[in-house]
Amino acid sequence: MRILPRDRRPHPLSARVLGPALVHGTARKSHMRYLALLRGINVGGHKIIPMAKLRGIFEEAGYTDVATYIQSGNVVFSSPAKSVTSVRAAVESALRTALGYDVPALIRTAKEMEAVVNRNPFAEEHAKGRTKMYVAFLERGASKQEMEALLAAQVKGMRFHAGTAEVYCLLDAKFTGNDSPFSNTLLEKLLGQRATTRNWATTTTLLTLMNP
Template identity: 30%
Template sequence: MVTYLSLLRGINVSGKRIIKMDALKQLYEKLKFKNVHTYVQSGNVIFSANKEDTKQLAQKISVQIEKEFGFDVPVIVLTSTNLKAIIDHNLLAKDKSKNAEFLHVTFLGDVPETFDKDAILKVKHPTEAIEITSSAVYLYCPNGYGKTKLNNTFLEKNLKVPATTRNWKTVNELLKLLTRGSLDKSQS
């Protein structure tokens, strides 16, 4: 068994596409996943499953959500190794002049093939910072994520890949929980 993290895009935001965490947990259990735990109301689920391709797991979860709830929800699945690498590569977090409270990570469902970086940088506020990699976009939004034009929808459209964004505190907490889940598995 491997412990995974799934990130669901766009549920329980602005009163749309509501999925209660209990119902989401039950859905994962119907898929025969073990040790299912949710974290906050925005679609973060840690679970254990037989070793499987993360894209196949994401597809399986997304299909089941559409069956049960009637709407399409993009899902990104990561292992603890994937998540740790994304955290470790965040150069903005290593910049001591940046307040971690304003850091965000946009997780990418696929590697962006071609995109116009200048078009993305054109909407960036002068106080903001952005770093784009093959698996994540790192954002620093000192005026608040709710005010940036570099939001999830904009990045998805311009990078042409599914994506979902979490704040830096949540990302680090998810790694702790995911690693703890992995440790629990090795001890049982």
Template identity: 30%
Template sequence: MATTAKTSAYALLLRGINVGGHRKVPMADLRALLAELGHGDVRTYLQSGNAVFTSATRDEDALATGIGQAIEKHFGFTVDCLVRSGPYLRAVVENCPFPAADLAGKQLHVTYFSERIGPERLASVDAAAFLPEEFRLGECELYLYAPDGLGRSKLAVALSRPGLTKGVVATTRNWNTAVKLAEMTGGHA
């Protein structure tokens, strides 16, 4: 009798695709590519590089590396990829240090990092100078409260300076997307 390996749900977060007509990755092509790699229950969310899939592989870094290599081979350019588990994504939502229920989705953002960064990396950012904007560092994520939205956030610009996250893949999603990805991965954890 054949046994089936237990699968877990993951979200794939691609950085910097489909922006201004550059580095185009059609979501139908991304879904097909993930399925070709053997991942199941593949779905995408929006056009900004969010996909959900199941896999028997438990190594998020290995999944991200494999998907990144497949994207480069298929589309002809490199894309930073992060893969995060359903339980991790739910924890990000549950541990939000800001009153998410009281805020519009455009006011709250999560930057996901490829690894833990310590507060010393962000020590040069004078948080008081950017009030009422605020940020909080989580496990492998940063929460950003930007009351006027990300596009007008001076704190977001300061936090994205080269050097603060040197050597770390970072990609940001608004709160609505963070919640949706947690929901989409919730049934398979």
């Protein structure tokens, strides 16, 4: 197992969350590991989905080694499929069938998540402990014009940086709750595409779960 620095290790996770296959290290090595980042569930009392039910939906769809992390819609799983596009279509179809409404899903491979973590442009600054950091995962890479619009929306204490198919956001720690100038809604409006945002601690923990 790859050892991460202490501040990137996940919280203790039980077999109830991970599932027995992951706890005992028996994830199928011939399968691809994927992360589904679901948008808009368990937010403000809307589209409430218990994690046990969510894991069950993925297992019923034929995925293995299914694990969820916290309530914001993060599902790690294994599949023999090699196409992110086909996996996304299958995941969204399974969710629609089980729940009766659409749940947008963004899919990332373990390699893609490792790149997101390793290419953090704000790593040194965030390590000083006076900032909050987020990663907005996008449907596609932002164009030059879209990033120009996003950068123009920056205010003092807020910085953006474009990744491959994500945007990093660094905020001063002084911003709390409703006074934060950053939101997923702002990103979607300026970039003209769907996005779903995770804080840095969640992002690094998800990478750890993808490499049991």
